[in-house]
Amino acid sequence: MTNATITGWGNCLPPTVVTNDQLAELIDTSDEWISTRTGIKERRLCHVKTSDMAHIAAERALAAAGVDASEIDLIILATCTGDTLIPNTVSRVQEKLGAFNAAAMDINTACSGFLYGLTMARAQIETGLVKKVLIIGAEKLTAYMNWKYRKTAVIFGDGSGAVVLEATEEDHGILATAIGNDSKGADFLQLPGFGTDMDRFKEGAGALTIVMDGQEVFKRAVAGMSQKSKKVLTDSGLSKDDIDLIIPHQANLRIIDAVVKRLGADPAKTFINIHKYGNTSAASIPIALAEAVEEGRIKPGSRILLTAFGAGLSVAAVALKWGDRVTPISTTDKDLPPCNQSFDELIAPALEYYEKHFKEE
Ligand SMILES: CC(C)(COP(=O)(O)OP(=O)(O)OC[C@H]1O[C@@H](n2cnc3c(N)ncnc32)[C@H](O)[C@@H]1OP(=O)(O)O)[C@@H](O)C(=O)NCCC(=O)NCCS
Numbered sequence: 001m002t003n004a005t006i007t008g009w010g011n012c013l014p015p016t017v018v019t020n021d022q023l024a025e026l027i028d029t030s031d032e033w034i035s036t037r038t039g040i041k042e043r044r045l046c047h048v049k050t051s052d053m054a055h056i057a058a059e060r061a062l063a064a065a066g067v068d069a070s071e072i073d074l075i076i077l078a079t080c081t082g083d084t085l086i087p088n089t090v091s092r093v094q095e096k097l098g099a100f101n102a103a104a105m106d107i108n109t110a111c112s113g114f115l116y117g118l119t120m121a122r123a124q125i126e127t128g129l130v131k132k133v134l135i136i137g138a139e140k141l142t143a144y145m146n147w148k149y150r151k152t153a154v155i156f157g158d159g160s161g162a163v164v165l166e167a168t169e170e171d172h173g174i175l176a177t178a179i180g181n182d183s184k185g186a187d188f189l190q191l192p193g194f195g196t197d198m199d200r201f202k203e204g205a206g207a208l209t210i211v212m213d214g215q216e217v218f219k220r221a222v223a224g225m226s227q228k229s230k231k232v233l234t235d236s237g238l239s240k241d242d243i244d245l246i247i248p249h250q251a252n253l254r255i256i257d258a259v260v261k262r263l264g265a266d267p268a269k270t271f272i273n274i275h276k277y278g279n280t281s282a283a284s285i286p287i288a289l290a291e292a293v294e295e296g297r298i299k300p301g302s303r304i305l306l307t308a309f310g311a312g313l314s315v316a317a318v319a320l321k322w323g324d325r326v327t328p329i330s331t332t333d334k335d336l337p338p339c340n341q342s343f344d345e346l347i348a349p350a351l352e353y354y355e356k357h358f359k360e361e
Pocket of ligand 1: 030033034037038111151154212213214217218221251252255279309310311
């Protein structure tokens with residue numbers, strides 16, 4: 001039987017760090033409030049494009065897999081903050097990689113996007129349609145950030161991560177996947193007025209603000225991630241004790257704790273990096289996955305549970321068995337260009353615009 005297994009991993013975090021204390025200088029919040037409610041201490045702010053971050057994470061994943069870009073059959077870019085809609089953002093990534101033998105598509109299921117991508121890629125590989133897929137999660141959420149709106153400005157950050165998924169006849173790879181979407185909750189997390197909804201001739205139309213009913217999202221995230229996690233455990237014939245590592249979407253430390261508790265799993269088996277990056281949406285799980293390998297948390301044959309929740313409201317879980325290799329075949333020195341602006345300089349145009357156009361209701 002053909003399995004789909006991860007052979008390469010990589011991530012890319014932009015260099016500008018934004019601490020809770022820096023945000024507390026802009027809005028009425030505090031390091032104490034943000035840390036205790038979310039687990040976030042700092043996040044990253046990207047000075048280049050989403051496609052640039054996606055490209056570097058992908059180069060690192062290809063190097064780790066020892067795969068040349070020309071061998072890739074399909075590239076899936078999960079993002080809700082692409083550079084442009086036409087062309088799609090993955091087209092820019094394909095060009096930067098030189099992966100010209102690949103089909104390529106963007107998908108947007110927000111924070112569940114990377115796991116949706118893994119699910120689609122697995123199906124393509126197991127049915128023999130393709131052999132090597134690059135799946136990338138990349139987000140520049142700060143591009144939509146209203147730095148004057150404390151309910152969401154403290155939550156999100158930028159970054160990217162990628163994996164190479166390959167066909168194998170060996171006994172490892174993706175064991176089970178479960179995806180879903182609860183559109184009855186679509187209004188609980190949204191960026192209103194973007195896309196063709198935008199009244200772009202109205203003054204201030206660019207004062208976009210991510211709005212969220214935090215408590216509704218919280219409840220539904222815990223229920224949805226727990227339910228899909230249980231499903232993939234059942235479908236793969238694993239018990240919670242068989243799982244060596246849980247890598248949940250890093251949205252809120254309290255959500256993660258509640259999901260792990262509902263599963264009855266050992267909290268020590270959970271991978272956490274939300275304190276460093278905040279919620280990076282579709283990039284969150286591949287960023288964490290690459291860190292988990294690098295930190296030795298993933299061992300040959302590790303059984304891993306991934307689960308995510310996001311706008312839509314989308315939900316996903318994946319159970320997998322890692323292969324034999326936990327070291328990269330190769331590395332690359334490709335990186336983002338350096339950033340020569342401070343945080344204050346980077347956000348100055350946005351701050352000025354929101355101060356002029358945004359009125360909190
Ligand atoms: C957003 C979230 C951290 C808010 O925490 P909460 O405990 O639910 O807080 P509430 O929304 O009830 O707000 C409590 C108070 O803090 C205030 N508050 C909100 N944001 C604040 C901030 N950044 N700093 C300080 N105070 C803030 C509120 O105005 C409210 O004040 P009030 O009691 O005077 O009205 C939490 O609901 C959450 O994380 N939800 C899930 C969000 C998520 O993960 N989204 C992405 C999914 S992919």
